[in-house]
Amino acid sequence: MASFYQWFHRLGAPKSFYFLTGKWLPWLALATGVLLVAGTVWGLGFAPQDAKQGNSYRIIFIHVPAAFLSLAGYYVMAVAGAIGLIWRMKLSFMVMKAAAPLGAALTFVSLFTGALWGKPTWGTYWVWDARITSMLVLFFLYLGVLALQYAYRSGDAANKASAVLALVGTVNIPIIYKSVDWWYTLHQPATLKLTGASTIHPEMLYPLLVMIAAFYCFYALALILATRAEILHRERRTAWVAELDGG
Amino acid sequence: MFQFDSFADFMTMDGHGVYVWVSYLITLVVMVWLLVWPLVASRHTRKAVRRGAARQERFAKPRGSAEEPDG
Numbered sequence: 091m092a093s094f095y096q097w098f099h100r101l102g103a104p105k106s107f108y109f110l111t112g113k114w115l116p117w118l119a120l121a122t123g124v125l126l127v128a129g130t131v132w133g134l135g136f137a138p139q140d141a142k143q144g145n146s147y148r149i150i151f152i153h154v155p156a157a158f159l160s161l162a163g164y165y166v167m168a169v170a171g172a173i174g175l176i177w178r179m180k181l182s183f184m185v186m187k188a189a190a191p192l193g194a195a196l197t198f199v200s201l202f203t204g205a206l207w208g209k210p211t212w213g214t215y216w217v218w219d220a221r222i223t224s225m226l227v228l229f230f231l232y233l234g235v236l237a238l239q240y241a242y243r244s245g246d247a248a249n250k251a252s253a254v255l256a257l258v259g260t261v262n263i264p265i266i267y268k269s270v271d272w273w274y275t276l277h278q279p280a281t282l283k284l285t286g287a288s289t290i291h292p293e294m295l296y297p298l299l300v301m302i303a304a305f306y307c308f309y310a311l312a313l314i315l316a317t318r319a320e321i322l323h324r325e326r327r328t329a330w331v332a333e334l335d336g337g
Numbered sequence: 338m339f340q341f342d343s344f345a346d347f348m349t350m351d352g353h354g355v356y357v358w359v360s361y362l363i364t365l366v367v368m369v370w371l372l373v374w375p376l377v378a379s380r381h382t383r384k385a386v387r388r389g390a391a392r393q394e395r396f397a398k399p400r401g402s403a404e405e406p407d408g
Contacts, residue, residue: 130361135339135347145350149360156364188375195367203360210353312371319375322382332390335383 104181104321105330111314118311125304132297140294149207151298154281155305157200160228161263163193163309167235168260171253181317183249184324186256187239188316192309194232201225212276220273224266231259 100106133151140147167189174182204222205215216222235252242248270279281298282288288295325331341347348354 134357134361135341137340139340144353146353146356148350148353148357152360152364192371195371199364199367202363206356206360210356308368312368312375315372315375315379319378319382322379326382326386331383331386335387 102179102181104184104325105328107181108318108321111318115311115314118307118314122304122307122311125300125307129297129300129304133301137294137297138291143211146207146210147294149203150281150294151301153200153203153207154298155302156196156203157225158302159305159309160193160197160200160225161266162306163189163196163313164228164231164256164260164263166313167193167232168253168256171249171256174249175253175257180324181321183253184320185313185317186235186249186253188313188320190232190236190239190252192312192316194229194236196309197225197229197232201229208276217276219275219277220269221266221275221277224262224269227262228259228266231255231262234259 101110129151134148137148137151139145167186170182170186170189173179174186201222204225208217209215235256238252238255239248242251269275270277279289281290282295290298322331341350348358350357
């Protein structure tokens with residue numbers, strides 16, 4: 091346990107994080123690439139057609155993973171903000187700052203692909219349905235955290251305000267999850283369930299699981315890259331950054 | 338097994354092709370952007386640090402030491 095704390099403590103220092111993740115990046119990039127290509131080819135070309143929706147359902151292979159990660163990413167951002175507030179960890183706020191545009195982009199992808207899936211399936215790009223509206227709220231929460239980062243002259247005040255907004259916004263996450271059960275919505279109920287059988291044919295489920303794994307890897311990769319960029323920027327006047335090229 | 342009879346069939350997807358392909362294309366663009374901007378930003382920072390270091394080195398040297406001594 092002591093060694094874990096040591097490891098965690100070292101990871102908490104921006105410099106150690108930078109060097110440690112530098113070693114992970116090639117492997118993470120490789121895993122992301124392989125899984126993304128495999129899942130995309132499988133989902134687009136080899137998974138069977140849907141009996142009711144035809145080929146338009148193939149959007150599920152990016153829509154569902156993007157939606158998953160936009161929700162999981164919100165927890166990452168909120169937890170990073172909480173750790174920053176409680177333990178005053180610099181790195182934690184950097185992760186929070188990196189998670190905001192990433193989450194906003196993935197929420198945008200899930201809304202956009204959802205609209206394009208809705209047109210041939212429901213006959214409309216957009217409805218003010220509980221699931222879709224709560225996802226739009228999520229998108230604005232991400233943008234709010236992002237905007238607060240630039241609203242203060244002091245970085246410390248910006249971090250605190252962003253973290254508080256991120257924490258308050260977590261109320262929205264269970265609402266998104268439960269929206270398809272609580273309200274009568276146009277959006278179809280959850281495809282994957284943690285408990286009980288999923289309502290999807292195995293030949294469609296496997297490529298979907300590959301794509302979800304791919305998006306998780308992608309998320310980790312993008313989050314680490316953005317955090318490293320932020321670390322370099324914040325620590326640009328330190329000796330170790332100067333030694334990166336010269337030494 | 339591949340689900341389509343021809344490449345053209347794969348493109349049109351019985352009329353759903355536009356929706357499917359545009360979805361995948363936009364997703365690809367967003368994902369590439371998410372990976373490229375931090376790399377560009379990092380490179381930018383490192384370049385600025387290098388320039389700053391070079392300038393500091395110039396100022397640190399005593400006057401005239403950079404030039405060849407006269408005759």
